[in-house]
Amino acid sequence: MTTDDFGNAGFSRRRALATGAAGLALAASSFRINILKAQEGPIRIGFPCPLTGPYGAEAQNQVMAAQLAVQEFNDAGGLNGRKAELLPRDDKLNPGEAATRTLELIENDKVNFIVGSLSASVQLAINNITKERKVIFNSISQSDAINEASDFSRYTFHEAMNPHMTAGAVGRYAFSKLGKKVVYLLADYAYGYEMARGFQRAGKDLGAETLAEIKHPLGTTDFSTLLPRIQAMRPDILCIINFGRDQQISVKQATDFGLKRNTKIIVPVMLYTARVAGGAQAFDGVVGGTSYYWGLEDKVASAKKFNDAFRKMHRGAIPTDYGAMGYGGVRTLLEAAKMAGTTDTEKVVDAMEALKYDYYKGPQYYRKCDHQSVQSVFILQSKSKDMKTPEDVFDIVHTEEPSESVLRSCAELGHKA
């Protein structure tokens, strides 16, 4: 203990820093040693995600998929023999915790890149740190704010979709195919508002009419008292905007109240795990968007390849939507490093910006101004019949091809040029 407290180099370095010019020179030299070390050792990728808590299962799948990306990179010889290494950390779905873990990953573990997160607020907390430390962060959970000029930095990438494009895609499909009179049932926080805005924007051009916007508190376990009024309004579409258990319970109870008789239920994001936990009966016929579904493998070659490798590595398990983004988020960085021939941050950023890739879901690329991954959005319908395996829970009813036109424009996000 005493050697730790008094004898280590960190202490003397810190003291040297405080003693003027000589100290400055010393600090600079040790800084260079650090960089050198980072260039020679394994490529380290910090991976904060909520391993414990309500999204634990999702986070686990994210890690599994990220491990696959690392393994494939290493099997292919790495970066001129330099191997990669994944450092998963539990952020407990808490922005403060995530910031601390990220700082540790950068300071103590000297990671080259950060990939991860599974919540809008957590990813913004991580982004604040990485932005300041000039470390590349590839976010794999949904957020609109991360694209906006105020939160964005040259080191910020967003492999996940954002609420604007997800809600837009589902809205464009639903309002043109399923009806125009819409009631929104949304969770009373930023995610709910962002998604509702996305739907309403898409609905404006298609003549959709908002009958009511009903906000429910987060973590509601009984929606029965909200349903009679919704039923009385006789909407064509009930758009339920919430997440996790809230989504499961609200969809189930809406079904129990017989809402599906006259109304189609749509959700912005239909997660594989939520559908499995919610049950075929409750989710039957529900329409929602996703960034990835394993059933894509029938049409997309890269999805087939990704699924097969995932199954092989993880004893037959399949990658989930969030899992696939973990794979994409890590693989893009490793490939960019390969292209750049180095892990030097500035050069990898340039390589990321130039990257055109198709690793798991069809063609993608990062838009120059906000580093948003331009990608296809899939519209799913949940089914209760004709399921070939227990994993066969959705039909892909529509694919919205990748296009910058479905994103908010660079100018709108506050980016110059």
Next chain:
Amino acid sequence: MLAGLTPDLIALQLFTGLALGAVYVLLSIGLSLIFGMLTVVNFAHGAFYMIGAYIGLYALSIGANFWVALLVVPVAVGLVGLAVERVLIRPLYGRGIDYPLLLTFGLGYVMIEVVRIIFGRTGYPFDTPELLQGAVDIWVGYFPLYRLFIIAATAVVLAGLYLFLEKTSFGLIIRAGARDPQIVRILGVDVSKVWLIVFGIGTGIAGLAGLLAAPLQGVAPEMGATILAEAFVVTVVGGMGSLLGAVLAGLLVGVVVSMTSLFAPEMAKVSIFALMAVVLLVRPQGFFGRAGLMS
């Protein structure tokens, strides 16, 4: 926003509130029973509720039907309750109200973690039994049959409990023991055995409530956490330890939530705590609570 507020809708809303109230009554009755008789504030109530749902899920997975589960679950959860009382809570009697409170608080977390280890973190679906699926016309609108069934089940549990406590000699001993354990002990009754059984019944009802709630919301390790707060509000509003109070308070809370949902849905969750605050200001012991029970 309030256009289309027809009398039918208001009537249906009121009925939905009463039906939700029945769920609240069922949630809080076990908590209230244990507190009223043992002055033990059972913070693991939500966890017993949750394992009720999981035991039901397990029973169904090995081939039992829902009706068998309705009998098996309260007994199984009650047995867990007996073990908990005998081993963990009994040594704490006479040590002040906060000892068992802290113990059950920790126990609740342990139970949730154990369930997570055995069944995993993600929840499971729990289909409504086939006989009770669908919605029926109740004049003012359609209402899920299963929720009507819960009202009936709650009535049966309450009637059974009432008959047991008021009409049997064992019930008489329980009531006497709640009022003055020392005198009952002097009369030659083994009070510790009485308390053991009351704890078993209270947790058994919690387990039953969990099973009955499973078709409403599915099954998940965290399902007991939110209901614990609701059950406490009902118990406090009704008066700690009063069964009649719990029934009236449960129904009232249901109606308050329902009416708030109609006019200001985002306030629904806050409304029950606002109700509790008002009741505590006007009548600190709740509707039917004995004053000074907590001191």
